[in-house]
Amino acid sequence: MTNDVIALTPKMPDLWTVVAGLHAGGPDLGVATTADGAVIQLCGPGGRPLVSIEAPILVHTPGEAERLLGTVAAGAPTAPLWWTEARASTAVPEAERLAGSFAGRLTTVLGGVTWPPEAAHTAVVPLSPDVTALPADADALPAVDxxxxxxxxxxxxxxxxxxxxxxxxxxxxxxxxxxxxxxxxxxxxxxxxxxxxxxxxxxxxxxxxxxxxxxxxxxxxxxxxxxxxxxxxxxxxxxxxxxxxxxxRDAETDERQLILSFSTRHAPDEQLVLGRALEAAWQTLTGCSPVGWSTAEPINLPWSTRQLTDFARHRAPKPTWLLAIGSPDRPAIATMRVTRTKDGVEEEVTLVTGYGPDEEPPLHVVQPLAETLATRHGLSSMIASLRAARRDLTVPPRLETPPIPIAFTLGPDSVSDIGLGHARRPPLNLRPVQLGPDSRPGLHYPLGNGTDAESWTVLQELTRHLRTP
Missing domain, CATH: 3.40.50 (Rossmann fold)
Structure with a gap:
């Protein structure tokens, strides 16, 4: 098991500050690196890693420390801040205190706070004489227990x-x-x-x-x-x-989440900019753009469609998976997967926004958003659904109410592949709304307001019809 200690500092931990932190265990501990130098390890007898220290991350996203760590100590820096994470092995009792001393030394020199706050100190933590630790296996993964x-x-x-x-x-x-x-x-x-x-x-x-x-x-x-x-x-x-x-056990809540899952397809053009469909959806639902993106948490980079496009292009033809986050006052988070296929460049997006008991999810904007995506952003398909779940968008280990679909949308290419006449006439009491011009229409199928689970049956019958020539 590993116990994590995190230093949140307003200044970047420079080389000498890190060196001072590494002396938390005195001169008897060894130092090694892994992950191409991105992780520094304090090692005990035999080279066994006791504390693994990640490279510092500059977090530009407001509220990200509070989102992931909960309440942080008074005096915590505001974004942009440096996030330095130390993971202590529980195989040796002194390892957690070593991690706490490393983080405490960083915050003493640079300012800021540690998480959890009680872990911080600056004392030297020598290993007990009876500590024996076997060397790590050559194929061992850091932080795997x-x-x-x-x-x-x-x-x-x-x-x-x-x-x-x-x-x-x-x-x-x-x-x-x-x-x-x-x-x-x-x-x-x-x-x-x-x-x-x-x-x-x-x-x-x-x-x-x-x-x-x-x-x-x-x-x-x-x-x-x-x-x-x-x-x-x-x-x-x-x-x-x-x-x-x-x-x-009962996990009922008055809070809700609105979920949009959609895919887009674009020609592989040099001028292509990814993330604009996600940005349009975000602005429609929340009134503003995302504030940050990254490939992992904490989400640390300022939102930029150009930068995430460059990142995905650099990784191509490998797929790219990334995250986006909104401002703290309007909980919203999205995942996006970019894939290069024989048909072009595809984006698969899931955007989730949270609402409290006194907040109404903006279901009325789903259809206008569907038209925007279908006519301007290469929409292939979209499912919008509503569920009873936590406003903060975290997932508890409890049975939660499954989402209920409120609408299904087909983009122009999907309608063309199915056939406009066939797609317009499902064997249901359901009238699709045309999106865009007659020459290249998309279709939007309203399914309900997210309160009737029978909408799943309607959606299943609709998709079965659309898949049948």
Missing amino acids: VLTGSTAVVLSERPLVAMTAWLSDILSVCTETDRALHIVTPPHARLTLATRTALTGAPNRWVVQDKECGYYDGLSGAVLRWQDGTFAPVCTDAGATAVASSFA
Whole structure:
């Protein structure tokens, strides 16, 4: 297991400040680097990593520290700020104090605060004479607590598990080596939407510790057992998957989330700028543009469609996955995947906005937005839905009400592929709205206001009709 300590400073940790922090364990500790020098490790006897220190990140996004860490100590710097993360192994008792001393030394020199605040100090932390630590395996992954042939297990004590750069790297390695990523947390932990998206679907899992059943899947509720080097579902005597009672407990809320999932397709032109469809959707729903983007959390870069386009172009033909975030007063977050295909450049976007009990989701703007996307931004298709869920957009390990669709939209190319006459006449009491000119129309199918689950049946019948010549 690793315990995380984070230094939030108004100034960049320079070389000498980092060196001073690395002396937290005295002269007996070794220093190593990994991840092409992006991670510095304080090592104990035999070279075993005790503390892994990530390269500092400059965070321009307002409210990002509060979003991911909750309440931070008084005196915390406002954005832009430097985020330096130290992960301490629990294999050696002194490691957490080493991480706290490293972070405390940074904030003493540079100003700022640490998280959690009680971890900070500046004392030297010598290792106990009886500490023995085996050297790390050559193929070990940093911050992975258990590695088997099929699964990488990460134990996290954070109250909110974010898709950090190191966690994203572990997920990439797991994908390349055909392993599952299992993140184990206490029952009070939550996930960010980015982490939930990454863990959706087998073989990856969110494993929640539970007093009653031991472990359960925080997204499906399946009771889990460690067997054959992985967490696997437990079956009842009848052969069904057992569901944890903690997962099924009432999680009703008056808060809601509006979800837009849409895809666009563009010709691979040198003048193409990505992210404009997402920006248009964001402005329609919130009245402003995103404030930041990144490939991991914390989301640190100022919003720029030109910069994210350059980044995706540099990675092509590999796909690019990135995140966008809104201002703290209007919770909104999006994931976007950019893929180069034989038909062009495709964007797959999921944008989620949160609303409190006294706030009305702007369902009336969905149709105008659909027309904007269909006529100006190469829309292929879009599903808009509404769900009862937390305004802050975090995911608890509880059964949440599934989203209910409120509209489905086809862009002009999709309508042309299906056939305009066929797409206009579904075998339902449903009249699509034409978007754009007669020569190149899109179609928008209103399905309801997000309160009637029967909308799922209507959507299923509609999609079945559209797929049938």
